[in-house]
Amino acid sequence: MTRPRRTRSVASRVFLVLLSAALVLGVLVAGFLVVETQRAVQAEAERVTAVSASTVAASGDVVAALRSRDREAASAALEPYALAVIEDAGLDFVTIMTPAGVRITHPDPEQIGSRYLGTIPSRPAPFTETFTGTLGPSVRTIVPVSADDGALVGWVSAGVTTESISETLLRRLPLSLAITALLIGVGALGAWFARRVARSIAGDLPPGTLRDAVSSYESIRTLGEALRAQTHEHGNRMHTAVALLELGRTKEAIDILTETSRESQFLVDQVTARRHGDPTVGALLLGKASQAKEKGIDWRVRIEPDTPRSQLAPVDSVSVLGNLIDNAMDAAATAAERWVEVVLRPSDAGGIVLEVADSGPGVPMELRTRIFEHGFSTKPADADGRGVGLALVRSVVEEAGGTVEILDSPTTFRVTLPPARRRTS
Template sequence: MAHAARSAASRVFLVLLAAALVIGALVAVYLVVDAQRAIRAEAERVTSATAIALANSPVVISALDAGDPADATRILEPYAMSVVDDADLDFITVMTSEGVRITHPDLAQIGQRYLGTIPAAPEPLTEVFTGTLGPSVRTIEPVTGDDGELLGWVASGVTIESISETVIRRIPLSLGITAGLVVFGALGAWIARRITRRIAGDLPPGQVRDAVSSYESIRTLGDPLRAQTHEHGNRMHTAVALLELGRSAEAIEILTETSRQSQSLVDQVTARRHGDPAVGALLLGKASQAKERGIDWRVRIEPDTPRSPLTAVDSVSVLGNLVDNALDAAAEAEDRWVSVSLSPSAEGGIILEVADSGAGVPTDLTERIFASGFSTKPAGADGRGVGLALVRAVVDDAGGTVELSGSPTTFRVVLPRADAPGRRR
């Protein structure tokens, strides 16, 4: 048995919760990597500072200048170990100019050659090298006499294992921060779910879109029907007044003209083999609305235009929103006109084009105008920022495309055949 579709509120909750988990994981990784980088940078700074201090220490210079390795070991070994403890290092190695160790944490290594890079010139060097204590970050510094003669070298270092242990000690803090972010994210997702549920109830996203489409269809049908009623009312009142004045010929002319204008569009709509009464009613109403606003209304419907894959509600919503935008744009132009055409596509679907004489849409906004909530006009009670987003959602759901071109501004909707196997429902 098929599972019931998740509600829009549940989907919002799951998406936001997943986003919180992903963000939390990324933050945790960043904190660990940043801590490792910071600790290693600190290790390089400490080893460098310690090596420089010891290389300039009178005790070290004097012991190496004496030229007696055994006596230098007796003097410098305890001195080096005390600095190791104070600076929290893993080793300090004092060596001769040839690289023979004079001090080392492991006494057995004294007298052996230093494992690491000894610069060809007496200059400092910081590197990562694997020595007797394992991989370590180390800095080697030359020890010179008063005359600049090279007396020996001082190397201080921190093992990678020590750096890793410091990073591990910081992991609980990173995990705590991550857990806090996830908790706050989950709380935000829960709040968003409650808000979405108040608005959409337990409806799945498809039914929410259908509800919005139904509302848009009612709205876009309401305005033209009001305009049509208003226009017919004015003409009827005028005709009645003319009849009362005995000017029957003029009254008949007004009523005949009204019938002729409506009949032209009715003939185009009814000529289709697969006519849609809702679309026909919408176009008739929009014709009255255009005339009321002083806009030239042009409609062309090919008789062989096939049946629409959309429901009547979605058809009215798509066409109504495109025409509403066109009427608004044309109303601000000097040459006011709106053109609507319905024709068959080469694949057996429908091509719907709505063009207007308006100023057009800036190139950088050709995609943004389809985003929910975006509008080039002030927000209002008629739902600005919803229409074109809904148009794209409905057309995409039907497996069609919607494109915008300029000169003149034209919205072109291509819908597949009503029985196309690849249609999404």
């Protein structure tokens, strides 16, 4: 015996979607913070090396020692100074050298007297690069040392190894990770809160059941409006007929009742002429006819007898047709010439084509996608749930494998449904 597969509720799906979004956003923010921190540390290293090298190159003691041309005396005088700058500025090396690039100072005394490993500019100008020297890969800036007369007397290079840059980056990573964790935590809290709100509204219903519930509500709403209008119209006619009978005007009373019966019978004949008529849809159309008359709208219906059975459940059929008619009536009510036309006919593929046309101003091109979005409406929100009907229409039709399109001249909503699936035993 196979167990039925358990479907996650709407609340659980909302929670998972929001939590996943929070995780993805957290990962993206973490990546951005790491890259931004790395860039900032690199830029800081370049700035510190440039400032340090320029400061050392401008020192009068450095200029005087290099002008003396005595390398041993210059090394003895400048090595302690260079080491102090390294300590104070947090650098890995400060190398003072001759114009030819011979080291006067170096953190490793054995390297003094050897040539500088790095680029020496062809013209006396500061230059920053990443180069692998005796201490490994490093970010370094070389600055010329000039005498008072502008003559080049030497160079100063200050650098920070990439290992030190990585250590600085690692020290700053906990802050980035803390920000990421906080963001994910806030997202998880929001997902949990959204789950509670969704559960308070939908309980533990799965999405399909919730959609069916909304469809049922919309069907009851639109069918109720139609039947209310039909009851109101019939009530008015019956009251008029009764009043005429009391006044002794029997012929006029009979004419009113006969006309009422004739109008209803015409639509009933159209509905029942189908081989696979739907009494629920028929009741809806009868009621909507009264509703249209109540609003002063010319009501037109054409149902071809060979229209096949719809694969939609009666509730969904009423929801789709009722919402399209309501939308058409709202549009037609704003026009000088008011009319709504409903057509049911077979499609070339053996399915059903449902068309609801109206004399309204039409749907602007830029809104033809948005009007099917949940919550969007061109009318103010009210108790009738504006912004739900057309979204539900598209959901029901697409779930059945059909399509919804909008045509012009006149404005027409066309629903095309595939043939009903045959039941197999």
